[in-house]
Amino acid sequence: MDFKTKHGLIIDKATAIEAEYQKVMRCPHCGILMDAVPVKFSRLPYERDKEAVTVAFQCVDCENIFLTIYTTDRGRARFAGIVPVCKDDKLHDGLVKISPDFARIHRQSYRAEMRGDSWLAIIGYRTAMEILIKDYAIKVDGAAPEEIKKLSLYSAIGRYMKDELFISADVVRLVGNSNVHFNNELADISFDEFKYYYSIFLTQMGVHYDCKYPPVIRKR
Secondary structure, eight states: OOEEEEEOOOSOTTTOOOOEEEEEOBOTTTOOBOOOEEEEEEEEEOSTTOEEEEEEEEOTTTOOEEEEEEEEETTEEEEEEEESOOOOOOOOHHHHHHOHHHHHHHHHHHHHHHTTOHHHHHHHHHHHHHHHHHHHHHHTSOOOHHHHHHOOHHHHHHHHOOTHHHHHHHHHHHHHHHHHSSSOTTTTSOHHHHHHHHHHHHHHHHHHHHHHSOSOOOOO
């Protein structure tokens, strides 16, 4: 959960509470980091000398509403929950560092997924994977950028992805490519199944990175 410490909890003067609180900074609908706009506020008695406070926020990106719940005590408001529950979309820090473009397109695709635009999400995730594979080949495996630029995703997977990485990457490639065409021959493969293999690919790439750059190594 991403928070930023704020002071206020003020929606209107009639129901305002002055308190230090942790504002949720990632929309649970689309996953983007943003400073949501408060739109409604309510307060109810909660135990002795305490109150439960519900604040409705509107995401500045997808414009959906989400609710945050706090309990107040002695000038502080403690975060107690959020509706809907945030979905974890944390990417491997090493992969983000290697390929910021991959991370950017992945997050755009995630936002499309959260809006229910699964077709766009599939195409976006497939594109994100291609960028990650090629950036990884250049920055980790030492491949020449001029050669990588000429490779199709099919060729890049065959040359640089091994074993399980080859399998998961090829599922993403094939389903992603098929969704681009008018005659989608793989339309019977569900989005959940596609996303499962895409998630496997990202997990395996993270493991590969961690093994490539361990925190300690044995002395020879």
